[in-house]
Amino acid sequence: MPAEFVLRGAQVVEPDHMPCALDLLIQDGKIAGRLTPDTPVDASIPVLRADGLHAFPGLIDAHVHFGFGEKITEYSTETVYAAQGGFTSILGYFLNNESYADVYEREQEYARARCHVDYGFHFSVANEEHVRDMPAYVNRYGVTSFKYFMNFKGEEGRYLGLDGTDDGYFYDLLKMAGTLPGVKIVCHTENIEIVNRLRRRAQSIEQPTLKDWANAKPPFTEAESCVRAMYFAEQLGAHLYIPHLSTRMALDEVRRWRSRYPHIHVETCPHYLTHDDDSTLGSMGKANPPFRSKDDVEAMWEGLRDGSIDVVASDHVPRKRSTKERPFWLASQGFPGTATILPVLLSEGYHKGRLSLQRVAELLSRAPAQIFGMMPRKGTLQTGADADITLVDLERSRTVRAEELGSYSDYSLYDGWTLKGWPVRTIVRGETVMQDGKIMGEPGYGQYLARPLVS
Ligand SMILES: [Zn+2]
Numbered sequence: 001m002p003a004e005f006v007l008r009g010a011q012v013v014e015p016d017h018m019p020c021a022l023d024l025l026i027q028d029g030k031i032a033g034r035l036t037p038d039t040p041v042d043a044s045i046p047v048l049r050a051d052g053l054h055a056f057p058g059l060i061d062a063h064v065h066f067g068f069g070e071k072i073t074e075y076s077t078e079t080v081y082a083a084q085g086g087f088t089s090i091l092g093y094f095l096n097n098e099s100y101a102d103v104y105e106r107e108q109e110y111a112r113a114r115c116h117v118d119y120g121f122h123f124s125v126a127n128e129e130h131v132r133d134m135p136a137y138v139n140r141y142g143v144t145s146f147k148y149f150m151n152f153k154g155e156e157g158r159y160l161g162l163d164g165t166d167d168g169y170f171y172d173l174l175k176m177a178g179t180l181p182g183v184k185i186v187c188h189t190e191n192i193e194i195v196n197r198l199r200r201r202a203q204s205i206e207q208p209t210l211k212d213w214a215n216a217k218p219p220f221t222e223a224e225s226c227v228r229a230m231y232f233a234e235q236l237g238a239h240l241y242i243p244h245l246s247t248r249m250a251l252d253e254v255r256r257w258r259s260r261y262p263h264i265h266v267e268t269c270p271h272y273l274t275h276d277d278d279s280t281l282g283s284m285g286k287a288n289p290p291f292r293s294k295d296d297v298e299a300m301w302e303g304l305r306d307g308s309i310d311v312v313a314s315d316h317v318p319r320k321r322s323t324k325e326r327p328f329w330l331a332s333q334g335f336p337g338t339a340t341i342l343p344v345l346l347s348e349g350y351h352k353g354r355l356s357l358q359r360v361a362e363l364l365s366r367a368p369a370q371i372f373g374m375m376p377r378k379g380t381l382q383t384g385a386d387a388d389i390t391l392v393d394l395e396r397s398r399t400v401r402a403e404e405l406g407s408y409s410d411y412s413l414y415d416g417w418t419l420k421g422w423p424v425r426t427i428v429r430g431e432t433v434m435q436d437g438k439i440m441g442e443p444g445y446g447q448y449l450a451r452p453l454v455s
Pocket of ligand 1: 316
C-alpha cells in the first residue's frame with residue numbers, strides 16, 4: 001500500500017462514542033483527515049475499502065517479556081505474532097542485573113533490524129545502580145516505566161539472576177520516581193513471605209492441581225501487597241501501575257485507594273478473564289498470579305466494565321510447550337498471549353454482552369498509550385496521530401492454532417478454542433504489516449518508541 005490512501009467504509013471504533021462510519025485519509029504514515037463517508041478526494045489517491053470491518057486505533061500490548069524466546073530472533077518472531085493479533089506497538093520488559101546502558105545498546109542492535117511493529121522497553125530495577133541511573137534512562141533512552149518485584153525478597157529473584165531487595169530499596173526507588181513526574185513504577189504485588197511458607201507446605205502434595213497452586217498464593221497476599229504499594233506510592237508521590245491484577249480483593253482495595261490517591265493504574269490479563277482454579281490444565285496452566293476463583297474472574301469483567309481496570313495486556317512469555325510439560329513445581333510460569341488478546345475480548349466480552357467495543361478500544365489502545373506516554377502519537381485516530389489501525393472482522397470465527405500465529409513458542413492457552421472476532425489487517429504508520437494472516441512488511445520496519453515524560 002502506498003503511503004497515501006483513503007480508508008473507506010469501515011466503522012471507526014473510539015472510546016468516546018458509538019462506532020460510526022468515518023473515512024480516514026492517510027498521508028506520510030499519519031492520519032491526515034477524518035472525512036464523512038464518501039467525501040470526494042483527489043482521484044489520484046488510492047482507496048482502501050474496508051466495508052463490513054471495524055477500524056480500531058492500533059492496539060498496544062503494554063506487557064510483553066523479552067529474553068524468553070530465541071535470543072535475537074525473538075524480535076522478529078514475537079512482533080510477527082503481535083501483528084497477527086492486530087497489535088501495532090508492544091512494550092517489552094527486561095529483567096537484568098547489569099546496567100541498562102549495556103542492555104539497551106545490545107538489544108537495540110537486535111531489535112532495530114528485526115521488529116515488524118513499533119516497540120518500546122520497560123526496565124526492571126533490581127539494584128542500587130538502576131535506581132541511581134533512572135533519570136539517565138529516561139533522558140537518554142525514553143524509557144519512562146520501571147518494574148519492581150515486591151516478591152523478590154531473599155532468594156526469590158535468583159532464577160532470573162536478580163539480587164533480593166527490601167522495603168528500604170522500594171522506598172528509594174519510589175522516592176526517585178517521585179522526582180520524575182510521569183514515570184510509572186510497575187509493581188508486581190505479592191507477599192512472598194507468606195507465599196513461601198504456603199508453597200513449601202503445598203510441595204508435599206503428590207499430584208498438585210491448579211487449585212493447590214492458587215491456595216499457595218491466596219488473594220489477600222496480592223491485595224495486601226497492593227495496599228502497601230499504594231501507601232508507599234502516595235507517601236512518595238510516585239505513579240503506580242499494578243500489572244496482572246487477578247483478585248476481587250485487590251481490585252476493591254484499588255477502588256478504595258484511588259479516591260485518596262489518583263495516580264494508580266491497573267492492568268489485568270486475558271487468562272484471568274477466561275480461566276479459573278477449577279481448570280484441569282495442570283502444569284500447562286501454571287502462571288503467577290495463578291488462575292483464581294470464578295468470582296474473581298467475574299470481578300475482572302466488572303472491573304473492565306466499570307473502568308476500575310485500565311488496561312488488558314498479555315504478560316506474553318514466549319517459552320516452548322516443553323517448559324510447561326514438567327512436574328508441576330518445576331514447570332515454567334506464564335504463557336504466550338499477544339495474538340489472542342483481541343479475539344478473547346471480542347468473543348468472551350463483546351459477543352457475550354460484557355464489554356462494549358468502545359471499552360475494548362480504551363483498554364487495548366488509548367489507555368496504554370496515555371499511561372505509558374505514547375499519546376498523542378499512538379492510541380488515537382485523531383488527525384496528526386500515527387496511522388496505526390487495526391481492521392477487525394467482528395463476525396469472523398477462527399479456531400486458535402498456535403502454529404499459525406508465528407511466535408517462537410509452540411502452544412497457546414487457547415489452542416482449539418473457536419473465537420469470534422479477529423483482526424484481518426494490521427496497519428503500522430500507514431503500511432500494512434499483516435493482511436488476512438499473511439505478514440506483508442519487512443523485518444526492521446518497526447520503530448523504537450522513545451517515550452517522553454508526561455505527568
Ligand atoms: Zn510479566
